[in-house]
Amino acid sequence: MAEPPRPSGAARDESAPTAAQLARRILLAADPAAKQQAAHAAWAIASAGRLAEPVPGGPAAPMPDRPARPTRPLLLPPAAMPKRGRAGSPRARFALLHALAHIAFNAIDLAADMAGRFGHLMPPGFASDWFRIAAEEAAHFAMLAELLAEQGGSYGDLPAHDGLWEAARATSHDLAARLAVVPQVLEARGLDVTPAMIARFRALGDARAADVLARILNDEIGHVAAGNRWFRQVVGDSSGEAVQRFHVLVRAHFRGGLKPPFNDSARAEAGLATDWYQPLCARCPPWS
Numbered sequence: 001m002a003e004p005p006r007p008s009g010a011a012r013d014e015s016a017p018t019a020a021q022l023a024r025r026i027l028l029a030a031d032p033a034a035k036q037q038a039a040h041a042a043w044a045i046a047s048a049g050r051l052a053e054p055v056p057g058g059p060a061a062p063m064p065d066r067p068a069r070p071t072r073p074l075l076l077p078p079a080a081m082p083k084r085g086r087a088g089s090p091r092a093r094f095a096l097l098h099a100l101a102h103i104a105f106n107a108i109d110l111a112a113d114m115a116g117r118f119g120h121l122m123p124p125g126f127a128s129d130w131f132r133i134a135a136e137e138a139a140h141f142a143m144l145a146e147l148l149a150e151q152g153g154s155y156g157d158l159p160a161h162d163g164l165w166e167a168a169r170a171t172s173h174d175l176a177a178r179l180a181v182v183p184q185v186l187e188a189r190g191l192d193v194t195p196a197m198i199a200r201f202r203a204l205g206d207a208r209a210a211d212v213l214a215r216i217l218n219d220e221i222g223h224v225a226a227g228n229r230w231f232r233q234v235v236g237d238s239s240g241e242a243v244q245r246f247h248v249l250v251r252a253h254f255r256g257g258l259k260p261p262f263n264d265s266a267r268a269e270a271g272l273a274t275d276w277y278q279p280l281c282a283r284c285p286p287w288s
């Protein structure tokens with residue numbers, strides 16, 4: 001016999017954590033180990049379907065203006081960052097891996113903020129998707145930290161640049177703008193630059209680092225794809241509206257334009273055909 005229909009709201013598990021609560025735990029964890037653990041815990045809850053359902057039209061939950069940070073690395077303005085050393089030298093390789101670890105560390109927070117700040121506006125799959133991405137970023141950080149350890153160092157040994165939260169701050173009021181800039185501009189940039197890094201590490205005989213970056217590149221295609229999929233859903237995807245809206249939002253919220261060369265095949269796999277990014281290219285000749 002079919003179960004009688006439940007009164008509206010009776011199925012809601014009052015003890016289930018909200019996306020905002022889980023996101024705050026990630027964002028407010030300063031220590032790298034605690035932040036990684038919070039990201040994996042959030043994804044375990046989300047993937048088991050134990051996330052509280054978003055309340056349609058519910059109030060926006062307060063999210064921290066800035067995520068908590070460990071005492072090291074020293075954060076510097078991008079222009080004040082020291083040079084990485086002679087290309088291919090052990091010092092330069094360590095500095096590159098350190099910079100990538102810093103990007104992954106920030107990406108944990110960017111994904112958590114996406115889930116926590118905007119999850120109440122979206123279907124449950126949205127927060128779950130971004131908690132999966134936060135957990136993958138935590139795994140990337142762990143792999144990069146291990147490479148740093150194999151070279152006798154650790155995350156925090158070098159200064160790191162403090163500009164990565166800027167895109168989040170500039171788009172904290174607007175989900176479409178956030179989805180345009182963070183996954184589809186910043187993370188998409190990772191798709192463009194990582195293949196050359198993989199080739200460089202292979203040429204230097206560092207297969208371990210090359211393999212780690214290849215795994216990261218593969219996951220990052222999925223992050224850009226998630227951004228593109230949710231962006232199309234938020235802005236509507238009919239008659240070229242999504243791509244036009246993307247151009248307007250990127251021009252409004254991202255300074256400087258996009259830099260070639262582009263990884264066309266990885267971008268296409270993520271849903272970004274050339275008409276999405278070529279018109280935003282800052283240094284492309286007009287005939288390209």
Ligand SMILES: [Fe+2]
Nearest residue numbers: 107187220223
């Ligand atoms: Fe990512």
